[in-house]
Amino acid sequence: MEKLLEVKDLEVSFQTYAGEVKAVRGVNFDLYKGETLAIVGESGSGKSVTSQTIMKLIPMPPGKITNGQILFDGEDLVPKTDKEMEKIRGKDIGMIFQDPMTSLNPTMKVGMQIMEGLIKHQNMSKGNAKDRAIELLRLVGIPSPEKRVNQYPHEFSGGMRQRAMIAIALASSPKLLIADEPTTALDVTIQAQILELMKELQKKLETAIIFITHDLGVVANVADRVAVMYAGKIIETGTVDEIFYNPKHPYTWGLLSSMPSLDSDEKTELMAIPGSPPDLTNPPQGDAFAPRNHYAMKIDFEMEPPMFKVSDTHYAATWLLHPDAPKVDPPEAVKRRMKNFSSEKLRKG
């Protein structure tokens, strides 16, 4: 598989009136053509900032890329000017946002909002662009697209608006689609529809997707690979199976234990991770998760753990993987998953 995107040592800070906030503190990941990578984390983990930085959408004051490279199709996007990025945005990389209510211009017809990108990037005439817009609306499953193309966003339902957003993002068949919590603001049933739609379109257009979410259920549904972020860093990454069935980082354990699962009995408690994420104006010295980490060791407060290799595709940044670390028991819910995993593996032989 070819690599489409390589993010190396990305660091992003913001100047606020309270000081400099280091929102992204050294993020590394790769993305291959046609695959779906889910970035998971709680609010404030830096996942949205990371994804928006790939498109360089973060306003550059007060934001700043203080370090790192973003290699898209071999080219580093970090030094590119806004004008150069305009050629890439909407054409090679598309993005959809969380809230479909506010992501569309309320005073502009939906069709026009799709056509804008087509006219700019593909030099289409207005007439052709309109035809294509109708096609796109049909593609994303909006009924009566010839009528809908002339309507305004407030005449669309929430789910339809998100479909329209997808149409806009995929209009020029981009190589990469960044979806920033696209289903969070939608009803569960609509959520499922949108996810199905995205998977369908991905297969058709061979688009790679970066899917940002805090909902592990969604991850299980769409992702090939997962990166878990905490306090501005990726703390574990692996395939979907590896993360769900063989997680190694205590934070991932926490996330999985707080998720109800069909095979847990009533006696299993849903565990919440106590405390809250650290203040990123003053990032802590050791492992950022340490103060909330049930399994923390003294070293977690002294030094940040590096990425330890678990397999060729699975890495986790926790001192628990150091050869000198004691063996610990992950929580019940996680242990059960691991058992299912190994028995599955045995079954598959």
Place this chain on the structure above:
Amino acid sequence: MAKYIMKRLIYMLFSLIMIVTATFFLMQAAPGGPFTSEKDVPPEIEAALNAHYGLDQPLYKQYFNYLYDVARWDFGPSFKYKAMTVNEIINNGFPISLFLGIEAILIAIAFGVVLGVIAALYHNKWQDYSAMIIAVFGISVPSFILATVLQYIFAIKLDIFPVARWESFMHTILPAIALASSPMAFIARLTRSSMLEVLSNDYIKTARAKGLAQGAITVKHTIRNAMLPVVSYMGPLTAGILTGSFVIEKIFGIPGLGDEFVTSITNRDYTVIMGVTVFYSILLLVSVLLVDILYGFIDPRIKLSGAKKGE
């Protein structure tokens, strides 16, 4: 739409009747009669005058007569200018005031919007600060003070513009600027905050994510949406220009309706006061209606029956 206009017109009629009534009775409450300030008028002549003007009739009769007259667009005679009717005074003065007012409105909108847009696009940079300082001064300096200063500097000292009167286009410039200063400042601030609000909206991010050029985003997405509150402001804007004209016309010796109104106040010429008040009220109510209709055309979310278009 037609239903909406009908409804509004009915409300307007209602308001107008109230205003005419209120004005009428207020004037009755004023001390003295229209002839009290005149030189000694012998009682028989006073009685004759009263009869002539219908002032000896019972109050309610006077009221209904007045209502009837107003409906026929007859505001009665002026009590101070014996040979003139209020209608004539209005007809003489209004076109002048209208010209001045429209000129001022255009200046206020053009400069105000430009200033506000620049301030918002260069938020927190020197362009923003200077534009906003200009705006604060525009609001802080009452128009008549500004008018005097402008007159002094540009007309008297520098002799670029004529000092007073209404004879050529050059005569209109200083008064229009003075009249437009406060509204312009207000529009600048309004535009700026509206732009900033729009810029913080998600759909601007979407537009950038589409790869649109910065200029296109500013014009097609930001400014278009930011203009909505400015359009709404045009109702109060008209009112402000109208009242501002009272002083500006006086200072620049412009024979407009505002000037006449001020004179009638000083002279306690009650019919003129009443007539012009009613006329102004009609003007303002109509302009507010026009603005609301305009807004209904511009913002696709508004359905003019009063409800917002639902999902």
Place this chain on the structure above:
Amino acid sequence: MQNIPKELFTPATLNENEAEKISKPSLSFWKDVTTRFKKNKLALVGVVLLILLVLMAIFGPMMNEFDYRTTNLANANKAPSSVHWFGTDELGRDVFTRTWEGARISLFIGLAAAVIDLIIGVLWGGISGYMGGKVDEFMMRVADILYGVPYLLLVILLMVILEQGIGTMILAMTITGWINMARIVRGQVLQLKYQEYVLAAQTLGADVKRIMFKHLIPNSMGPILVTMTLTIPNAIFTESFLSYLGLGVQVPLASWGTMASEGLPAFEYYPWRLFFPATLICITIFAFNVIGDGMRDALDPRLRK
């Protein structure tokens, strides 16, 4: 990998409180607002100007031996000198003293109008918003109709028929001036009344008055203060405007508006008679405006990070 001492791999004693500690010092709402206000240099300038203004309004008229009403025709229209710091007017009165007397009057009118607007507005808007339903509709309908009357026209009309004076002026200004405040208060109350702490108070059995005064009003304080602060310059402007039309306070009282209107025709020859009151009108309106703006910006939740 470097050599890491084995003993570092022992479990750390986890301090529960450490986890829950919110690591940023939490500022109380008002402290946060004042901190942000203080960063606004323009607003601080406004505060300084306002303080100076108030001080001069209090002490100014006493600073020299003249009073505001004694006329001295022989001394008329004298330019500023070491005796008459701001010069004299056409009746030989000391402009300096009259200016600061005028400050008292203008500030008084502004404050009175703002306070009356506040009282009526808060009561009207608060009750309307809290009651909701038909009561709310009715009260707002009345307000809307009154609002439709052109403000300045109404003020002028009232001034024409009533006896001129400070009281009348304040009455005329507040007759429709409260509507803006009422709308703001109502807006706030509507937003807040569904907040949980109100529901909590209601379940605890608090009555309407208590809820209003202990919960809703204090939390609406921000926009209320901003509106008040911006009412004052409007009142000062209206006063000067009315005085210019000859509807201001009566002689021999000095208000900035009357002084300005008397000084206007004589501007070319005796500029100081217009200059001082006019400049002070501008400075005062400016100060209140930037303070009000600063407060509004400091309170804006969107700007808080």
